[in-house]
Amino acid sequence: MPFNSLHYFIFLPIVYLVFYLAGDRARWGVLLAASFGFYCALKVPYLPVVLTLVTLTTYCFGIWLHKAQGTRAKLAVLWGGIASNVLVLVLMKYLPFFSENLGGLCRLLSLQVEVPTVRAFVAIGVSYFVFQAISYLIDIYFEVEEPEPHLGYFALYLSFFPKLLQGPIERAGDLLPQLKTPYRFDYDNMRYGMLLFAWGLFKKVVLADRLGIYADAVYNDVHAATGLQLLLGTYAYAFQIFMDFSGYTDMALGTARLFNINLTQNFNSPYLATSVADFWRRWHISFSRWILDYIFKPLQMQWRDWRTWGTAAALVVAFLVSGIWHGASWGFVIWGGLHGLYMACSVFYKPYQKKIYQSLGIQKSRYLKYWQMLVTFHLVCFAWVFFRVNSLGDALYICRFPFERAGRGLHNVLVHGFDTEDARLVLIAGALVALCGTLARNERVLSAWNRHGALRWLSYNALLLALIFLGTKSQASFIYFNF
Amino acid sequence: MELQERLNEVFCQVFDDEDIRIAPEMTADDVDGWDSLSHVNLIVAVESTFGIRFTHKEVLTFKNIGDLMNCIAAKVQ
Numbered sequence: 001m002p003f004n005s006l007h008y009f010i011f012l013p014i015v016y017l018v019f020y021l022a023g024d025r026a027r028w029g030v031l032l033a034a035s036f037g038f039y040c041a042l043k044v045p046y047l048p049v050v051l052t053l054v055t056l057t058t059y060c061f062g063i064w065l066h067k068a069q070g071t072r073a074k075l076a077v078l079w080g081g082i083a084s085n086v087l088v089l090v091l092m093k094y095l096p097f098f099s100e101n102l103g104g105l106c107r108l109l110s111l112q113v114e115v116p117t118v119r120a121f122v123a124i125g126v127s128y129f130v131f132q133a134i135s136y137l138i139d140i141y142f143e144v145e146e147p148e149p150h151l152g153y154f155a156l157y158l159s160f161f162p163k164l165l166q167g168p169i170e171r172a173g174d175l176l177p178q179l180k181t182p183y184r185f186d187y188d189n190m191r192y193g194m195l196l197f198a199w200g201l202f203k204k205v206v207l208a209d210r211l212g213i214y215a216d217a218v219y220n221d222v223h224a225a226t227g228l229q230l231l232l233g234t235y236a237y238a239f240q241i242f243m244d245f246s247g248y249t250d251m252a253l254g255t256a257r258l259f260n261i262n263l264t265q266n267f268n269s270p271y272l273a274t275s276v277a278d279f280w281r282r283w284h285i286s287f288s289r290w291i292l293d294y295i296f297k298p299l300q301m302q303w304r305d306w307r308t309w310g311t312a313a314a315l316v317v318a319f320l321v322s323g324i325w326h327g328a329s330w331g332f333v334i335w336g337g338l339h340g341l342y343m344a345c346s347v348f349y350k351p352y353q354k355k356i357y358q359s360l361g362i363q364k365s366r367y368l369k370y371w372q373m374l375v376t377f378h379l380v381c382f383a384w385v386f387f388r389v390n391s392l393g394d395a396l397y398i399c400r401f402p403f404e405r406a407g408r409g410l411h412n413v414l415v416h417g418f419d420t421e422d423a424r425l426v427l428i429a430g431a432l433v434a435l436c437g438t439l440a441r442n443e444r445v446l447s448a449w450n451r452h453g454a455l456r457w458l459s460y461n462a463l464l465l466a467l468i469f470l471g472t473k474s475q476a477s478f479i480y481f482n483f
Numbered sequence: 484m485e486l487q488e489r490l491n492e493v494f495c496q497v498f499d500d501e502d503i504r505i506a507p508e509m510t511a512d513d514v515d516g517w518d519s520l521s522h523v524n525l526i527v528a529v530e531s532t533f534g535i536r537f538t539h540k541e542v543l544t545f546k547n548i549g550d551l552m553n554c555i556a557a558k559v560q
């Protein structure tokens with residue numbers, strides 16, 4: 001039941017109504033039942049079983065961790081809890097990848113070993129709730145959090161349906177207290193939640209899905225594309241994945257807001273980042289915080305005697321994990337490795353950065369920021385190539401021919417299924433999203449918006465009409481469902 | 484020399500800024516250049532200045548400079 005489906009538009013008001021009518025003592029039960037119902041609607045019978053298993057094991061490990069005496073015992077329980085969660089993730093997502101590569105290695109070494117082929121499981125949502133479960137255990141170990149004694153609330157923390165399939169990856173300390181807060185109807189939350197949901201839907205169906213037509217046409221047959229199309233296809237994908245994922249996040253945050261719950265904002269204008277490190281402070285924030293806190297920082301501290309080399313190595317490992325988390329394929333591994341490499345290089349470059357700018361006399365130039373944004377965006381786009389391609393051969397072809405066979409005239413820019421009208425619509429809608437994003441940060445504009453009912457209703461109606469008349473009819477699934 | 488003054492010198496040296504004046508309630512947001520990448524340089528410099536060694540748990544749970552000072556004080560005693 002994706003957020004952009006008719007089923008969800010029926011499901012959500014019913015859940016809200018039952019939640020509203022139920023008393024505070026029963027509300028967690030309503031949300032938990034709704035969350036499991038939402039997960040069951042994917043019609044993959046083993047997924048709710050896996051969720052239940054992860055919930056029960058993590059709940060028990062959390063209690064044991066708190067009760068364990070001494071550092072050694074606590075560490076043993078912590079590793080037990082982490083291993084049980086990682087095992088679930090490996091069994092659900094990575095076995096086919098391991099068996100395929102092991103088989104390939106055996107053939108390469110001419111070994112007469114028969115490696116069984118393993119069927120891939122559907123693992124929608126598993127990476128997200130497993131990462132949440134691991135963060136819960138580590139926070140208890142570090143005594144940042146107490147274990148949750150109420151199994152129902154703990155289960156709801158892992159399964160809360162707005163963030164179950166694609167995050168945000170929430171910390172126990174942020175979400176659990178909100179789930180326990182008595183509900184009072186709040187008109188502003190209701191209004192803001194619905195608006196955010198509709199805005200996310202606009203990003204998805206008007207922009208992301210339309211950009212996806214272009215990116216898919218180029219990336220599904222790269223050898224047929226001209227150099228310029230390869231370049232534009234990569235830009236289209238960069239904005240498709242951003243609009244798709246931030247649209248989803250807005251819909252998740254909007255849904256949660258109806259229940260007076262604030263989820264973590266996952267994006268902060270990532271393509272305005274002035275360095276790759278800055279990009280990771282703005283892109284998929286809940287995930288990058290997880291990687292930073294639970295992979296990078298412990299490794300960095302472990303290897304601190306190696307100074308800069310230790311930090312660089314910790315960055316490479318952290319980003320390789322980040323790549324593998326997205327899925328079992330070499331494209332994701334290379335994508336993560338590239339980001340790790342960018343970051344590792346920046347650690348060595350940073351001490352000289354100021355001096356280089358000073359010697360070039362550009363340290364105070366107002367254009368420097370824009371140059372940094374441009375370079376960062378293209379570094380990120382280069383990595384997206386490996387993230388999106390259907391095969392590594394395609395990626396190498398794109399890297400070799402971005403400027404060749406460029407062709408002449410506007411018709412060479414368009415692809416099958418994406419005409420000039422689509423291009424115009426993408427540019428206008430993209431500019432609108434950027435403008436609204438800027439205006440929403442301006443206090444004076446926001447207060448004027450809140451004061452003038454007519455202005456608000458005009459925008460609501462414009463948004464509704466745009467959704468009806470400008471949305472693509474494809475009902476494409478969200479990209480991050482696959483991770 | 485008082486612990487806070489010695490620690491202040493370490494901050495000035497690590498973040499290459501003579502004007503830093505630390506206070507217990509200050510966090511990474513209050514010191515220019517103190518991010519997750521430079522944090523390790525600060526920890527290594529503090530360890531070598533005071534002749535101490537932090538555990539992972541200590542380093543990863545400092546919330547502000549006050550926590551760092553308390554931990555140093557407990558170790559140097």
